[in-house]
Amino acid sequence: xxxxxxxxxxxxxxxxxxxxxxxxxxxxxxxxxxxxxxxxxxxxxxxxxxxxxxxxxxxxxxxxxxxxxxxxxxxxxxxxxxxxxxxxxxxxx
Numbered sequence: 001x002x003x004x005x006x007x008x009x010x011x012x013x014x015x016x017x018x019x020x021x022x023x024x025x026x027x028x029x030x031x032x033x034x035x036x037x038x039x040x041x042x043x044x045x046x047x048x049x050x051x052x053x054x055x056x057x058x059x060x061x062x063x064x065x066x067x068x069x070x071x072x073x074x075x076x077x078x079x080x081x082x083x084x085x086x087x088x089x090x091x092x093x
Contacts, residue, residue, distance in 0.1 A: 017052070018074060019044055024084060025054060025069050032056060032063040037078055042071060054079045 020042045028051070030038035037053035040063075044050060056063060057072050057080040069081035 016044060017050065020050060020052065020079065021071050021074055023071050025052065025071055025079070025081060027054065027063045027065050027067045027069065029065065031065070032081075034059050034061070038063060038065075040069065040079070040081075042079075052079050053077060054081050056080070057082050 023042050023044070025040040025042035027038050027040050032038035032040075032055045034056055037055040040052055040054040042050050042052060052071075054063065054069060054071070055078065061083065063069055063081070063083070068084040070084050071079045071081050073080045
């Protein structure tokens with residue numbers, strides 16, 4: 001038997017995704033610019049990988065495949081990030 005009833009599963013997934021804010025991610029596919037997200041892989045506090053769509057937090061920035069970023073906020077299914085090399089906040093992992 002599942003820990004979550006089927007109707008609670010989307011809520012549980014949403015909470016899990018929110019926990020990725022403050023974590024590192026690596027751009028795995030594409031080029032990210034404002035309004036044009038790329039796919040990235042981030043790990044949660046259990047070490048599970050999540051593939052999420054990421055775009056730069058600031059206008060004029062872009063991320064390329066292989067770049068490491070820090071996820072700083074989430075809106076719906078999209079995450080916004082800053083380059084890890086320019087971070088002012090330390091990642092939680």
